[in-house]
Amino acid sequence: MKIGIVGYGNLGKGVECAIRQNPDMELYGIFTRRAPESLKTLTGANVYSLDDILSHKGKVDVLIICSGSATDLPEQTPYLAKHFNVVDSFDTHAKIPEHFARVDEASREAGTVAMISVGWDPGMFSLNRLYLEVILPEGKTYTFWGKGVSQGHSDAIRRIEGVLDARQYTIPVPEAMQSVRSGENPDLTVRQKHTRECFVVAKEGADKAKIEQQIKTMPNYFADYDTTVHFISLEELKRDHSGIPHGGSVIRCGQTGLNGENKHVVEYSIKLDSNPEFTSSVLVSYARAAVKMSAEGICGCKTVFDVAPKYLTDKTLFEINKELL
Amino acid sequence: MKIGIVGYGNLGKGVECAIRQNPDMELYGIFTRRAPESLKTLTGANVYSLDDILSHKGKVDVLIICSGSATDLPEQTPYLAKHFNVVDSFDTHAKIPEHFARVDEASREAGTVAMISVGWDPGMFSLNRLYLEVILPEGKTYTFWGKGVSQGHSDAIRRIEGVLDARQYTIPVPEAMQSVRSGENPDLTVRQKHTRECFVVAKEGADKAKIEQQIKTMPNYFADYDTTVHFISLEELKRDHSGIPHGGSVIRCGQTGLNGENKHVVEYSIKLDSNPEFTSSVLVSYARAAVKMSAEGICGCKTVFDVAPKYLTDKTLFEINKELL
Numbered sequence: 001m002k003i004g005i006v007g008y009g010n011l012g013k014g015v016e017c018a019i020r021q022n023p024d025m026e027l028y029g030i031f032t033r034r035a036p037e038s039l040k041t042l043t044g045a046n047v048y049s050l051d052d053i054l055s056h057k058g059k060v061d062v063l064i065i066c067s068g069s070a071t072d073l074p075e076q077t078p079y080l081a082k083h084f085n086v087v088d089s090f091d092t093h094a095k096i097p098e099h100f101a102r103v104d105e106a107s108r109e110a111g112t113v114a115m116i117s118v119g120w121d122p123g124m125f126s127l128n129r130l131y132l133e134v135i136l137p138e139g140k141t142y143t144f145w146g147k148g149v150s151q152g153h154s155d156a157i158r159r160i161e162g163v164l165d166a167r168q169y170t171i172p173v174p175e176a177m178q179s180v181r182s183g184e185n186p187d188l189t190v191r192q193k194h195t196r197e198c199f200v201v202a203k204e205g206a207d208k209a210k211i212e213q214q215i216k217t218m219p220n221y222f223a224d225y226d227t228t229v230h231f232i233s234l235e236e237l238k239r240d241h242s243g244i245p246h247g248g249s250v251i252r253c254g255q256t257g258l259n260g261e262n263k264h265v266v267e268y269s270i271k272l273d274s275n276p277e278f279t280s281s282v283l284v285s286y287a288r289a290a291v292k293m294s295a296e297g298i299c300g301c302k303t304v305f306d307v308a309p310k311y312l313t314d315k316t317l318f319e320i321n322k323e324l325l
Numbered sequence: 326m327k328i329g330i331v332g333y334g335n336l337g338k339g340v341e342c343a344i345r346q347n348p349d350m351e352l353y354g355i356f357t358r359r360a361p362e363s364l365k366t367l368t369g370a371n372v373y374s375l376d377d378i379l380s381h382k383g384k385v386d387v388l389i390i391c392s393g394s395a396t397d398l399p400e401q402t403p404y405l406a407k408h409f410n411v412v413d414s415f416d417t418h419a420k421i422p423e424h425f426a427r428v429d430e431a432s433r434e435a436g437t438v439a440m441i442s443v444g445w446d447p448g449m450f451s452l453n454r455l456y457l458e459v460i461l462p463e464g465k466t467y468t469f470w471g472k473g474v475s476q477g478h479s480d481a482i483r484r485i486e487g488v489l490d491a492r493q494y495t496i497p498v499p500e501a502m503q504s505v506r507s508g509e510n511p512d513l514t515v516r517q518k519h520t521r522e523c524f525v526v527a528k529e530g531a532d533k534a535k536i537e538q539q540i541k542t543m544p545n546y547f548a549d550y551d552t553t554v555h556f557i558s559l560e561e562l563k564r565d566h567s568g569i570p571h572g573g574s575v576i577r578c579g580q581t582g583l584n585g586e587n588k589h590v591v592e593y594s595i596k597l598d599s600n601p602e603f604t605s606s607v608l609v610s611y612a613r614a615a616v617k618m619s620a621e622g623i624c625g626c627k628t629v630f631d632v633a634p635k636y637l638t639d640k641t642l643f644e645i646n647k648e649l650l
Contacts, residue, residue: 021463022462096647097646100646117650128593129649130634131637134613134638135606135607135610137346138346256343256599256605256606257342258342261598262597264603265596266593267592267595268591269591270591271589274582277589278589281581282460285459304650305633305634305642305645305650306635308630308631309455309632310630312459313458317630320630321425324455325421325628325629
């Protein structure tokens with residue numbers, strides 16, 4: 001199957017690499033808003049102008065849209081779903097129903113499959129929240145994120161006056177995870193679940209005490225958390241904090257039996273060297289599903305909840321029932 | 326939806342309890358080969374003779390068949406699928422393709438949905454093996470079982486001369502799990518992955534040294550493992566080993582990037598107080614899916630790979646996209 005990539009940031013590069021791991025796939029090309037000839041790709045892929053994308057209609061089986069959730073995806077996904085099967089990683093949880101409605105209308109009219117909110121959260125974590133809730137209806141689900149870099153929180157620090165650069169790590173509180181894993185079903189406040197650790201490069205002469213105070217009291221981002229701030233040099237930031245690791249866990253403890261006398265703890269956890277590359281790998285699997293479902297005449301907006309696992313693999317049903325069941 | 330239970334052992338009792346946790350479900354009754362009036366159920370459910378089950382056709386939405394994989398399910402599932410939507414937990418991995426073929430023929434002809442091999446392995450572990458293999462195609466998947474009671478191995482010990490009763494625990498080797506979790510992708514022999522611990526009650530005057538020797542050298546069951554044998558009293562066995570706990574993990578370590586430079590470790594793990602009750606809870610969720618899929622006109626033999634997650638819940642797609650995605 002021929003796959004097109006829209007947008008060439010970390011996610012787009014991850015998709016470019018992931019396609020090479022799947023022998024049934026071929027990278028058709030990368031569509032960019034930049035001047036195509038200015039783009040140096042990792043694998044020497046074809047690069048096209050996003051403005052001309054409609055001229056490629058019929059030549060691409062599915063587009064993976066690797067743009068940002070804030071302003072790009074709400075425009076691009078419904079627009080492109082009118083002409084192509086598409087997959088995106090829209091991750092603004094609160095706006096998913098609205099995004100779904102717009103994409104669903106476009107894709108139903110065009111007869112395409114449009115998968116939204118694919119990745120690990122939303123995505124694989126969502127799947128586990130659903131599977132666990134239905135299997136253990138009496139229980140409680142917890143999601144922990146980290147240890148990992150939060151791009152949004154890092155950006156928020158960079159906007160403070162006197163800050164040259166910054167990196168923020170979200171860290172789950174070990175005692176909270178331990179309590180959940182032991183089946184205690186604790187009530188946890190925001191502060192009890194995660195801490196935040198910031199590595200900040202201050203501009204020369206900047207008031208560090210003031211910067212630290214501004215970070216720790218920032219509403220929504222930091223005020224509700226125990227936050228640690230370290231001032232380091234630009235060299236140290238580049239040397240020690242240039243990776244984009246992430247991770248997290250979905251944990252559910254539930255009870256069964258005539259009187260709930262038996263406890264069960266289920267945990268899905270991930271530890272990633274590269275957050276965008278793992279997300280890209282999930283996107284590529286669901287791109288395969290989009291093509292296979294489209295070939296069966298299915299259309300409309302889909303999420304991970306709509307996709308039977310068999311559509312994700314290039315193996316036959318007979319093979320997976322024999323080898324993996 | 327109205328659910329019938331076929332067979333009333335530990336699994337059937339677990340299903341009876343699990344149905345009460347799901348407000349959209351109702352227990353229609355239990356079908357048994359024993360004399361119905363001899364059966365004392367946990368919840369006072371209706372009990373019917375299995376011989377008369379066809380007279381209940383049209384009154385039950387789905388049957389959960391809670392019989393054994395060795396001899397009962399290969400007969401019962403294809404037979405009952407000719408008349409009802411059914412779910413079973415057939416777990417003889419090597420014979421799944423054969424079981425699938427027979428059940429598929431029966432259910433297609435009858436227009437019913439027949440879900441086979443539902444539980445945690447096969448079942449939830451199979452799902453995770455598939456999801457992880459497609460997301461991280463370059464990598465290695467490991468399945469560990471335990472710590473938990475293996476019924477088959479306990480039975481094998483009980484067949485030895487001089488043994489009154491026995492309980493066998495399968496235990497994953499901590500160092501092996503640690504190596505896998507750290508992303509080393511080790512090659513592990515059978516012996517390196519699991520150990521076996523046996524608690525044996527010997528008959529009076531029995532030759533304990535001989536029993537221990539017979540256990541440790543038993544082909545297929547114990548010879549390939551490091552096995553520990555403890556002789557205990559019947560009282561100790563009843564006091565300390567009457568539960569049916571189990572657990573395990575599916576772990577995959579894979580790499581991504583242009584040259585596989587980034588590692589990712591994903592782990593799905595379960596810790597169960599009651600192995601049969603957790604399996605029952607999975608069966609009940611897939612019974613809901615069978616009814617919902619049947620209502621959409623779908624028919625034939627299905628495994629967990631065929632079931633889109635949305636079919637498992639009684640919530641609407643809008644609700645799960647809003648609440649769980």
